[in-house]
Structures are given as structure tokens and as C-alpha cells.
Amino acid sequence: MIVADSKPLQEILAMVREYKKILIVGCKGCVTVCNVGGAKEVEVLRASLMIDGKKEGSPPDIDTMVIERQCDNEYVETLRDNIDAYDAVLSMACGVGPQFLSEAYPEQKFFPAVNTSFYGGAVAHGIWEERCAGCGTCIIHYFDGLCPVARCAKSLLHGPCGGSADGICEVSKETVCIWDTIVKKKIAQGRIEDLFVLQEPRDWRTARDGGPRRSIRETLAE
Amino acid sequence: MPCTGRVDIIHLLNAFEDGADGVYVAGCLEGECHFSTGNIKARKKVAYVKKVLEAIGIEPQRVAMYNLSSAQGQRFAEIAKEMVDTITAIGPTPVKDSKAA
Numbered sequence: 001m002i003v004a005d006s007k008p009l010q011e012i013l014a015m016v017r018e019y020k021k022i023l024i025v026g027c028k029g030c031v032t033v034c035n036v037g038g039a040k041e042v043e044v045l046r047a048s049l050m051i052d053g054k055k056e057g058s059p060p061d062i063d064t065m066v067i068e069r070q071c072d073n074e075y076v077e078t079l080r081d082n083i084d085a086y087d088a089v090l091s092m093a094c095g096v097g098p099q100f101l102s103e104a105y106p107e108q109k110f111f112p113a114v115n116t117s118f119y120g121g122a123v124a125h126g127i128w129e130e131r132c133a134g135c136g137t138c139i140i141h142y143f144d145g146l147c148p149v150a151r152c153a154k155s156l157l158h159g160p161c162g163g164s165a166d167g168i169c170e171v172s173k174e175t176v177c178i179w180d181t182i183v184k185k186k187i188a189q190g191r192i193e194d195l196f197v198l199q200e201p202r203d204w205r206t207a208r209d210g211g212p213r214r215s216i217r218e219t220l221a222e
Numbered sequence: 223m224p225c226t227g228r229v230d231i232i233h234l235l236n237a238f239e240d241g242a243d244g245v246y247v248a249g250c251l252e253g254e255c256h257f258s259t260g261n262i263k264a265r266k267k268v269a270y271v272k273k274v275l276e277a278i279g280i281e282p283q284r285v286a287m288y289n290l291s292s293a294q295g296q297r298f299a300e301i302a303k304e305m306v307d308t309i310t311a312i313g314p315t316p317v318k319d320s321k322a323a
């Protein structure tokens with residue numbers, strides 16, 4: 001899933017304080033699962049903006065809604081009837097959401113309420129970690145399903161580097177050295193020779209380096 | 223509420239939105255929650271609301287968490303007075319145009 005974090009409230013206030021009629025749109029997808037842009041968070045943001053507005057003596061008029069997915073035009077379309085009634089729209093979806101909204105409604109102003117961070121999952125209640133870099137050419141079969149592209153700070157394909165100490169990466173005490181984990185797992189399975197295979201330089205054009213990407217299902221696309 | 227674990231951020235914010243000068247949550251003593259960690263969860267939510275108020279420029283002391291047992295009636299009265307004294311010292315909420323002014 002895509003993991004995001006709330007933008008600081010002051011940043012959001014600076015974006016929308018001047019608007020009097022605001023729509024806050026949440027998303028029932030990833031941002032609901034990582035508790036940053038679902039029904040609950042939409043209401044918390046609405047209340048926060050209202051408290052601020054009332055304090056400033058000019059409370060905005062705020063409506064809220066939560067749609068199935070903001071990354072799907074079928075659901076984005078459900079805003080069409082009322083979208084013109086607002087001065088501005090705050091999207092609580094990942095970075096994809098405000099863009100789909102902005103493309104569908106060129107006359108409206110859209111603002112993001114979250115910072116989109118990474119592709120990952122929950123490692124404990126309330127804690128998410130990065131697991132995938134979306135590089136477009138998955139090679140984790142060489143590393144027992146663990147990804148050094150996403151999880152090694154240097155994206156090394158032969159590791160660990162000299163910054164690995166007691167299984168922790170030099171960039172942060174919170175970060176596991178994934179190369180330490182990969183090597184230990186290979187040793188435990190008696191397959192360390194797998195890591196002696198030379199990994200050729202990667203073709204990063206399938207990653208972001210090749211520009212914005214596109215995915216087509218021939219069986220579905222018209 | 224059956225347990226302070228049921229207190230959500232939105233409940234606290236709604237009170238401020240409606241013009242409350244202060245809000246406090248009275249939970250069981252830490253370590254004595256019947257549902258194990260309800261009061262710890264409430265404490266985190268109170269801390270979150272303090273940050274929201276601060277970001278808006280409202281005194282974070284307007285929201286507080288207290289822990290006491292249901293047998294401590296006198297302590298409950300003391301806490302109520304303490305909270306009233308805190309809020310009286312800060313003054314009325316700057317949140318105007320409110321229903322519960």
C-alpha cells in the first residue's frame with residue numbers, strides 16, 4: 001500500500017485559510033488503512049480548520065466526503081454535481097488523488113493534506129515501513145524476497161557496506177541493514193553461494209529515471 | 223463513556239469547536255485500566271489535541287488528561303478545581319461564534 005503522513009496543520013492552514021467554502025475529500029483506499037486520510041481523519045481536519053476559523057472570527061463553510069478511491073475516475077466523477085460550489089478542495093488522498101481530481105475538474109483549486117511517503121506495510125500497530133521502491137523490474141528473487149533497492153540506503157546490489165554494524169544501517173539506528181538480514185538468511189539456509197552471483201548494473205529506465213510510467217493491460221484497455 | 227479508551231480526537235476537538243474553554247479527560251490510574259490500555263490511548267489522543275491547539279495558536283493547557291480511581295471522589299473534586307483554576311487564569315476561549323459560548 002501507499003503510506004502517507006499528515007501535513008503539519010499550519011501548512012494546511014496556510015494553503016486554505018483564505019477560502020470560505022471548502023470541501024475536504026478523503027479516500028477509502030491506502031490512506032484510510034494508514035490512518036491519515038479516511039473518514040476519521042477527514043472529520044479531525046474539518047474540526048481543526050473550524051476551530052482555527054472561529055478563533056480568527058471568520059469560520060469557513062466546510063463540507064466533507066470520503067470516496068472509494070481518488071485514483072479512479074469512476075469515483076472521482078461522483079464529485080461532479082457539487083464541485084463548483086466550493087472555493088477550494090483539500091484532498092486527503094495520497095499524491096495521486098489531488099492529481100486525478102485536478103485533471104477531472106480543471107476549474108477547481110486542489111490542495112494536498114498529506115505528504116505521500118512510500119510503498120510499505122504495517123510492521124506493528126501504528127508503525128509503517130518502506131518495502132518497495134516501485135523500480136519497475138523486480139529482482140528480489142535473488143535476495144529471498146527482501147529488497148535491497150528499497151531497503152538499503154545505497155540500493156546496493158552487493159552488500160553489506162562498511163556502514164553495517166550489529167545488523168543496523170549507518171544512516172539511522174532505527175534502520176535495519178537489509179543486507180545483514182539477506183546474508184544471515186542465506187547463511188541460515190546454506191545458500192550463501194547465491195550471493196556470489198554478479199549483479200549486472202541495473203537499467204533504471206523502468207524506474208522513475210525513465211520518466212513518468214504507464215501500465216497497460218491489453219485485455220482490458222480499449 | 224465505558225472507558226477513556228473510547229475517547230477520540232474528534233470528541234475533544236468538537237468540544238473546542240463548540241466553544242469549550244477547556245476539556246479534561248478523567249481516566250483510571252495507569253496500569254489499572256479494565257480494558258488494559260484504554261487510559262494510555264486516551265493520553266496519546268489528549269497529547270495529539272494539545273498539538274492541534276498549539277498549531278492553531280490556542281493554549282494547549284486547555285486540554286488535559288488526569289488519572290484517578292473511581293473511589294477517589296475527593297481527588298476528582300480537586301482535579302475539577304485545578305482545571306477550572308487553569309482555565310480561569312488563561313481566560314475564555316478565543317473560539318468565537320460558537321454554540322456553547
Ligand code: SF4
Nearest residue numbers: 152160161164169177
Ligand atoms: S549499512 Fe546496510 S542498509 Fe545501510 S547502506 Fe550499508 S548495506 Fe545498505
